[in-house]
Amino acid sequence: MRPVLVLADHTVTDRSVCRSTGALLTLARRLGPPTVVLCGPADPADIAMLGRFGATRIATVTRSELDEHPAAARVEVLVQLTRRTTPAAVLVASHRLGQEVAARLCARLSSGLITDVVDLRRGADGPVGVQSVLLGAYRVESSVTRGTPVFTVRTDAVVPVAAPVEPVVERVEVRFPPAVRAVRRIARRSGGAGLRPDLATAAIVVAGGRGLGSHQSFGLVGALAEALRGTVGGSHTATELGWCPRGQQIDQLGTIVHPRLYLALGISGSVRHRAAMQHAEKIVAVDRNPAAPIFDLADLGVVGDVHRVVPELLAEIARRKATR
The missing domain is CATH 3.40.50.620 (HUPs)
Structure with a gap:
């Protein structure tokens, strides 16, 4: 053979x-x-x-x-x-x-x-x-x-x-x-995101969208990914607004992901975005709009302000790590 x-x-x-x-x-x-x-x-x-x-x-x-x-x-x-x-x-x-x-x-x-x-x-x-x-x-x-x-x-x-x-x-x-x-690689430069797993093969992906409101608030995505040892992604809109690099765009024209855990922060859930992440094993979504399409896919949906929900989640993760 x-x-x-x-x-x-x-x-x-x-x-x-x-x-x-x-x-x-x-x-x-x-x-x-x-x-x-x-x-x-x-x-x-x-x-x-x-x-x-x-x-x-x-x-x-x-x-x-x-x-x-x-x-x-x-x-x-x-x-x-x-x-x-x-x-x-x-x-x-x-x-x-x-x-x-x-x-x-x-x-x-x-x-x-x-x-x-x-x-x-x-x-x-x-x-x-x-x-x-x-x-x-x-x-x-x-x-x-x-x-x-x-x-x-x-x-x-x-x-x-x-x-x-x-x-x-x-x-x-x-x-x-x-x-x-x-063609020769002359240098390797990595920030916080560069130390995370590749987006296409990551087991945990934390993605942010327009609902975060600003480039500064998009930092919540990175903070949560860091706490969970996951990788950062973004919606098409977040990429177009310059909040995350093009290489981190999750949709049919960007990267398609199959993580074990997918957290969507402030993402309403366009068809092209859902097509790229719908096969995640577990999907958790946080958005203000209870009618957001992302909730149709979510295993756990939280209707609320990401600026309040994510800091509380980060605090809980820190507490649990401290008691290990």
């Missing part, structure tokens, strides 16, 4: 393998024995985590190019490993870097790409990717008809399931052509 290549995901803070890779491995096992492509040294804790979710082989690549040229170098690694191993499929997490890597990989391999899958299964003619479309009203099944299938996966839509094995760890040598070095 042909292997399945899985590009490991790393956390922003300590560069350890993050939980989204467990979701990738859960789906990869349905197609064949997973081979994890680990861009960095093989830390014992990472090896144990990958083995717990069924990685039969771990291919490590330790080169400075992976940090200096993150997208191009990862594409080159996957291209060379794909040509060496002829895998049944390649799986990548569906976030900004993952989407870029997957698209460039397919261009290099002349292969088909299916994005934002929420499930995978083995079909009669190869892997079948399942996508959730039109506000979740339909599930679309698609397959690649040429080359090695490449899938980007919405990892927070997948429940990681353990299947412990003892992985074989192998260091892989990759030659990087000059073209990889055409």
Whole structure:
């Protein structure tokens, strides 16, 4: 049986393998024995985590190019490993870097790409990717008809399931052509938001909208995300008003999220916003308008002023942390 290549995901803070890779491995096992492509040294804790979710082989690549040229170098690694191993499929997490890597990989391999899958299964003619479309009203099944299938996966839509094995760890040598070095990262700058999990794969998302009233009040979103160790997002309106960066916009034209907990602060809930967050496991909404559409999706709705509700919530979180 042909292997399945899985590009490991790393956390922003300590560069350890993050939980989204467990979701990738859960789906990869349905197609064949997973081979994890680990861009960095093989830390014992990472090896144990990958083995717990069924990685039969771990291919490590330790080169400075992976940090200096993150997208191009990862594409080159996957291209060379794909040509060496002829895998049944390649799986990548569906976030900004993952989407870029997957698209460039397919261009290099002349292969088909299916994005934002929420499930995978083995079909009669190869892997079948399942996508959730039109506000979740339909599930679309698609397959690649040429080359090695490449899938980007919405990892927070997948429940990681353990299947412990003892992985074989192998260091892989990759030659990087000059073209990889055409674009180089010269600096890394991060503020508070940069230390949080990536928005597309975060387990907890706190989002703010027009109801916060001002850029200064939008700081409540960051404060609550910090207290819950979550990630900040914003509605289309909040982005247009300049209260949050474009990269944190949650809607059909921005980022689609599948967190375990989604908190909407001052967001009425437009169709495009609801389409991007409706599959969160638990939704908590705070808004002054009791008729706001966001309450139709909320597991818990609070009709009230966010400027009063959020500070009280922050105080309660602080009290509970202090008594631990």
